[in-house]
Amino acid sequence: MEIVFGDVSLGVAHDGTHYIFAYDKGGLDSLEKDGREYLYRVPYLSFWRATTDNDRGNGFSKRSAMWMGADLFSDVVSFEATIDGTQLTGHDLVAPSNNALLDSPLRHAGAMSITFRYSTCTEPKAGVEVTYSIAEGQDGVRVDYSYEGVPGLPELPVCGMRFVLPFRIDSYEWDGLSGETYPDRMYGGRSGHFVQEGCPTCPYAMAQDYGMHMETRCLDMMAGDRHLKVSAVDGGTFNFSVLPSSPHELESAWHPVDLPVYRRTYLTIAAAVRGVGGIDSWLSDVGWQYHVDSSMNHRTCFTIS
Amino acid sequence: MNPDLGWLSDPAVFRVNRRDAHSDHVHYRDEKEAERGRSSFFHSLDGQWDFIWSATPEEREKDFHRPGFRSRRIGKIQVPGHVEIQGHGQVQYINTMYPWEGREMLRPPMVPHDNPVSQYIRRFDLPARMAGQRIILRFDGVECAMYVYLNGQFVGYAEDSFTPSEFEITDLVRERGNRLCVEVYKRSKASWIEDQDFFRFSGIFRPVYLYSIPSCHVDDMWAKTDLMRDESGTFSLRLRLSYGDPSFRGRLEYRLGDLVSGSLDLDASVTSWQSEVFAIPFVGQYHYRAPKLYDFSITVYDDAGDVVEYIPYRIGFNHIEVENGMVMYNYHRIVICGVNRHEWSPSGGRSITLDDMMRDIDLIRQARCNSVRTCHYPDRVEWYSMCDEAGIYVMAETNMESHGSWQKNSAVEPSWNVPGDRPEWKDLVLDRCVSNFELLKNHTSIIFWSLGNESWCGECIQAMNDYYKSVDDGRLVHYEGVFHRPEMKSSVSDVESQMYAPPQRVRRYLEKDGSKPFLLCEYMHSMGNSLGGLKEYDDLFDEYLGYVGGYIWDFIDQALYRTDEATGERYLAYGGDFEEKRSDYEFSCNGIVDAERNVKPGFQEVEAVYGNRLW
Numbered sequence: 046m047e048i049v050f051g052d053v054s055l056g057v058a059h060d061g062t063h064y065i066f067a068y069d070k071g072g073l074d075s076l077e078k079d080g081r082e083y084l085y086r087v088p089y090l091s092f093w094r095a096t097t098d099n100d101r102g103n104g105f106s107k108r109s110a111m112w113m114g115a116d117l118f119s120d121v122v123s124f125e126a127t128i129d130g131t132q133l134t135g136h137d138l139v140a141p142s143n144n145a146l147l148d149s150p151l152r153h154a155g156a157m158s159i160t161f162r163y164s165t166c167t168e169p170k171a172g173v174e175v176t177y178s179i180a181e182g183q184d185g186v187r188v189d190y191s192y193e194g195v196p197g198l199p200e201l202p203v204c205g206m207r208f209v210l211p212f213r214i215d216s217y218e219w220d221g222l223s224g225e226t227y228p229d230r231m232y233g234g235r236s237g238h239f240v241q242e243g244c245p246t247c248p249y250a251m252a253q254d255y256g257m258h259m260e261t262r263c264l265d266m267m268a269g270d271r272h273l274k275v276s277a278v279d280g281g282t283f284n285f286s287v288l289p290s291s292p293h294e295l296e297s298a299w300h301p302v303d304l305p306v307y308r309r310t311y312l313t314i315a316a317a318v319r320g321v322g323g324i325d326s327w328l329s330d331v332g333w334q335y336h337v338d339s340s341m342n343h344r345t346c347f348t349i350s
Numbered sequence: 351m352n353p354d355l356g357w358l359s360d361p362a363v364f365r366v367n368r369r370d371a372h373s374d375h376v377h378y379r380d381e382k383e384a385e386r387g388r389s390s391f392f393h394s395l396d397g398q399w400d401f402i403w404s405a406t407p408e409e410r411e412k413d414f415h416r417p418g419f420r421s422r423r424i425g426k427i428q429v430p431g432h433v434e435i436q437g438h439g440q441v442q443y444i445n446t447m448y449p450w451e452g453r454e455m456l457r458p459p460m461v462p463h464d465n466p467v468s469q470y471i472r473r474f475d476l477p478a479r480m481a482g483q484r485i486i487l488r489f490d491g492v493e494c495a496m497y498v499y500l501n502g503q504f505v506g507y508a509e510d511s512f513t514p515s516e517f518e519i520t521d522l523v524r525e526r527g528n529r530l531c532v533e534v535y536k537r538s539k540a541s542w543i544e545d546q547d548f549f550r551f552s553g554i555f556r557p558v559y560l561y562s563i564p565s566c567h568v569d570d571m572w573a574k575t576d577l578m579r580d581e582s583g584t585f586s587l588r589l590r591l592s593y594g595d596p597s598f599r600g601r602l603e604y605r606l607g608d609l610v611s612g613s614l615d616l617d618a619s620v621t622s623w624q625s626e627v628f629a630i631p632f633v634g635q636y637h638y639r640a641p642k643l644y645d646f647s648i649t650v651y652d653d654a655g656d657v658v659e660y661i662p663y664r665i666g667f668n669h670i671e672v673e674n675g676m677v678m679y680n681y682h683r684i685v686i687c688g689v690n691r692h693e694w695s696p697s698g699g700r701s702i703t704l705d706d707m708m709r710d711i712d713l714i715r716q717a718r719c720n721s722v723r724t725c726h727y728p729d730r731v732e733w734y735s736m737c738d739e740a741g742i743y744v745m746a747e748t749n750m751e752s753h754g755s756w757q758k759n760s761a762v763e764p765s766w767n768v769p770g771d772r773p774e775w776k777d778l779v780l781d782r783c784v785s786n787f788e789l790l791k792n793h794t795s796i797i798f799w800s801l802g803n804e805s806w807c808g809e810c811i812q813a814m815n816d817y818y819k820s821v822d823d824g825r826l827v828h829y830e831g832v833f834h835r836p837e838m839k840s841s842v843s844d845v846e847s848q849m850y851a852p853p854q855r856v857r858r859y860l861e862k863d864g865s866k867p868f869l870l871c872e873y874m875h876s877m878g879n880s881l882g883g884l885k886e887y888d889d890l891f892d893e894y895l896g897y898v899g900g901y902i903w904d905f906i907d908q909a910l911y912r913t914d915e916a917t918g919e920r921y922l923a924y925g926g927d928f929e930e931k932r933s934d935y936e937f938s939c940n941g942i943v944d945a946e947r948n949v950k951p952g953f954q955e956v957e958a959v960y961g962n963r964l965w
Binding site: 097098099102223224225227228229230232233234235248249250251253254255299300301302320321322323324325326327329331332335 | 760850852873874875876877878879880881882883884885886907909914917919921922923924927936937939940944945948950951952954955956957958959
């Protein structure tokens, strides 16, 4: 693979795909396959789901409102890369240190990874580390997401990454559980291969979070001649949703019809998801085993190709 | 008796000239006509009626029922249908608060000044086949109080929005040129006990028709059955008869499949009759997995041997009782995997079609439910026969909820609860039980009579409980509201009924008290993205013999079609979208299916949990 040591970004060309990691934006800014772009912006750190009726009823959103801001804004603290075993700090990668890399053999490498460290816009602050790895013989880019909890923060509605795809999708298919599933509503999910035609619209009269898929092995998104695949790593699973709206658009809408025209696709990969509850919609909390504790660490990994 | 607007706020007056409630059997000319399914004794008055709407009683046309009345105000309206959906008055969704909250300060039985009046006019000729016979005028549902006039004469007055009201009009009806006038009030004192969590509508919202009574007619029947432990059964028949011809002489034959048959001689002196109790060596049980029904029929012959009327019905055998702290159905512990169902259509509100109902049956079966609670009023009468056929056990609720009279802003505060202990309300609420029982008593699928919902508890509810117990020893009585009056628990409700209790509270009851079987009349509030944790309730069946099960809240979202002014797009509007105040907004949408009957994502959870438990 070819490594491009830019002044503000790290480029990687591998297997017909070109990746650009933006130091300034803090993440993967471009994923280009066959001349088509797959990313609209660097991925968001996902900390919010549009308040469900039960979240509103039991006061969860009020208690955890801090995470709504953290979902919109995050702070890149540092980054570093490892290329063919050579560690490069952020300082090594940017100008003028990168002048030294003009003739480096690392420009043609067998394996690379780049790690971004973030600090959440909360008080106190928690840490997040995202590592992207690309290697010869490996399909696509592997993403390792790690949330590092601290005491003193409210519970999380969700914890992961949100990719904004600059296009509409025609369908997606996944290997995992049927239908929409959440941690406390998975019993009815049958295991198998399933197809969703179109990007799913909000099935609830009041706009709110929807469309989560727990314990998935593989996801394929189709959009004209574009195709994006997310795969679990090492026999594990991941949780995802593919929605035509951001959590903030859903949060602001009263009805699905109030939502903006579907232009871009929001792919969320969640390390942890809060249950939806159901005992009632005005008082009872979600079962304790389905809470997402913000003082714990939450991890997920997957590959995108 | 002269009609009086004072009746609207007088708990002592809730029916004037309204006929006694009776079983919902349909009479046909003969067996052939019954097979075709359309009785020529009946004549529908549904369709477009003349209509005047007034925002208050003062603005109504006081002479609209008089012959020769003319007015430029007369428009058209579709019957059946709510008037609000057809552009007359405010659409409002509100839960426990009374609809006049923040606008008028009232206490029961006062009636708000904001009380829209719908005046309906329908001209009709009597079909030739009905001429010269006794004629009954029947309204299947009118919300919430009506004064009826025919050809200028006062016919009668009725309330109880969800129960059929019948008036005999034989002496007033003409062969041609009849003018039926119905004055419907949106509010009456009954509004205090029709405070269900739903959209507040008014008008003639269920079918209206005439039927004729031949020379001899079975007014009421009760084909009562029981299933014994050894799979034998018992059957008895109770009849009430009336005669269009006082000189009638003839014979009545009844037949229950190949199991029982008999006959009796009739003349006009025979107005009630009770058969012996027949013992049948073997009967197939009625069970949700095998809803075996037997064809029952009554044929009335005149003395020339010609058929006067033919009545078909479908009857099954079951047995329900409480034994050792368990609810036993056909001598096995029952497992209720149920759902509460409001009648709903996104275009018609609670004015629904038979097709809507058939789809509901299919969806309820698809969700693998075995029981439905008719929250919180009697449904369109056809619903109960559909449940009989489908094997869906029914909790048949009385039309009553007075939630706002004892719970205010979530706090329990019963300072002016109705009906409570108020003697002046007792006959009114008892009449609702009588109507519910008499209309529906032949339906095998009904296993519980329910005293209504969330009305607190007091002497009136005690009397309702005692009424059902006194007339029907073959079904259980259900009431949740006694939860708030523990000292009355020993005499009200056969089951401990609670709503929205977390699994731990169910456990606590069954372990610490357990004096009655435990039922969740509402649980798993399926509002929006919900239904998490359903499986944890299912586990209670294995842990406790006294756990009866529960009814999910609820079946279908209450939302109405509305057009987005910005885009012209049609959408499903919930409370508050009609700019009505006050409202409980999106709280109207708690279905496992959306208002258009698309299954919501949580549906597969119900299917799986209920399916594994029951099927």
